Amino acid sequence: MKITLLVTNFNSLSQMAYTKFKDLGHRVDVVYAINEGQMIEEVEAFAPDIVVCPFLKKFVPKEIFTKYPTFIVHPGIIGDKGAFALDNAIRRGVKEWGVTILRANEEFDGGDVYAEVRFKMRNSYKASIYRKEVFKSAFKALDLLLERVKDKNFKPIKQPNTPMHKYLTQKDRAINWQEDTTDEIIKKIYMSDSHPGVLDEILGVKCYLFGAHKEDKLKGKPKEILAKRDGAICLGTVDGAVWISHLMEPNKFKLPATYVLKSRLKGVKEHRLPLIFDKSYNTFYEISCDIEDEIAYLYFNFHNGAFRAEQCMRLKYAFEYIKEQVKVVVLMGGEDFFSNGINLNILEDSKKNGEDGWSNINAINDLVRSIIFAEDVITVASLHRNAGAGGVFLATACDFVVGSGDAVLNPHYKTLGLSGSEYHTFTLPKRVGQEMANRLLNECLPLSVKKAKEIGLVDEVLEGDYMQSLKQFCKKLIEDEEKYEDFLWEKEDFLLENESFIEQCKENELKVMHPEFWDEASPFHKLRHDFVYKVCPLETPKRLKDKNA
DSSP, X not given: OEEEEEESSOOHHHHHHHHHHHHTTOEEEEEEOSOHHHHHHHHHHHOOSEEEESSOOSOOOHHHHTTSOEEEEESSOTTOOSSOHHHHHHHHTOSEEEEEEEEOOSSTXXXXXXXXXXXXXXXXXXXXXXXXXXXXXXXXXXXXXXXXXXXXXXXXXXXXOOOOOOOOOHHHHOOOTTTOOHHHHHHHHHTTTTTTOEEEEETTEEEEEEEEEEESSOOOSTTOEEEXXXXXXXXXXXXXXXXXXXXXXXXXXXXXXXXXXGGGGTTOOBOOOOSSBOOOSOOOOSEEEEEETTEEEEEEOOGGGOBOHHHHHHHHHHHHHHTTSOSEEEEEEOSSEXXXXXXXXXXXXXXXXXXXXXXXXXXXXXXXXXXHTOTTSEEEEEESSEEETHHHHHHHTSSEEEEETTOXXXXXXXXXXXXXXXTHHHHHHHXXXXXXXXXXXXXXXXXXXXXXXXXXXXXXXXXXXXXXHHHHHHHHHHSSHHHHHHHXXXXXXXXXXXXXXXXXXXXXXXXXXXHHHHOTXXXXXXXXXHHHTTOOOSSOOGGGSOTTO
């Protein structure tokens, strides 16, 4: 089948649809919704059997949906219509929500329903629900769609004649610090995260709030800044306190709260936690660990999967500390992503972005080195969430890489004008061979974990209950003591024999990367700016076009 993906941008849902359809053997062509004429022209040029819109903010032109069966993926249940579907669901406190796929017609979200997959709502922020429950539900709904467009006997469900749900404004999201409870404040930020945020003013700085975390121990006056930690700030509420991890000034981009407020926080104490927090009470933390049956599950919940230099260092120390206590260390990643490599927002904000970029890449390299040369423990990367760029190669530093069948990987850097490091010139060819490594790095296309297993990038795709399957996989690694010891001996011998080669790979990577960070004419600077500011492209990227079109 020929399938066009009509998208506002190539976000996680769009990438999942792309990899899913490609894995099933369909021809897939991507069209960015830039303007009406361009959309019509690109769709016509490919002449698809169907058009699927996994993430689209513009109305589909009539010239497209009347000629080609066109389907909209909507993050709402049957009867729900309009923008801010998840925002409204969180605001109303619904217990169940879902994803529907509707056929496009003249009415916004009014077309016939071809698929609906429901899920239980979790008490979390919008971006997390989108990246987990909506993502997984859409994955299933797309299977249903493909079945039903081929079934001549299938009759879609009429979308009920319901009104559009409320279009939420900043007035609906605004926090009343003198009256709203901690839970009410968190809900308002949850329903607005990651877009558009909650507009407020902190210490005279007008900004949008993101990343709310309840605090159990600290108390203070409403909106009083009580503490700071790892870039976040803690504010008092009428009945407790709340941490805010990120702020965004109007027309700028998200940064850790302390980076935005800077010297205004003079006198505010850093309220530190242990390197690995035991999760014994509610507060803001980034690194935690669960140990079970001599296996450590190490979590690093960095915002959007982006690693600042100091976060890399903390995670390195945490890994080195925890590996002394167990036989297997599993890198679990974070709430929404495994990892996406270095933090581009921090570099864009920096007045010395060459220096800070260099610091960031060397810090993540130090972390990766610790994992590669952990000769006294087996390491496992758990790709149960998406990963990109250096985050993929952080995973390949481990002895074993496993993942969820619906996760998407982007093992490349080129679209941001970088050649990359993280020892990838050692770990990637070691897994997939040099020819495939070059292809992955140069084609710059996403691939599913299932496809990654086919080419050797991933060792195992875990089915069923993910955590249960992961624990079983890890237990098998140590159930035979003799095999476990043999594995470590062989690993130690290999590392001893290849240490200089492995280090040379990293040094060669850094030689190429140095001018990419430091040279003012490097394309990285403009590409990073456009990425951070979410600049709309002027055309669909050529790499996403069907090669046979």
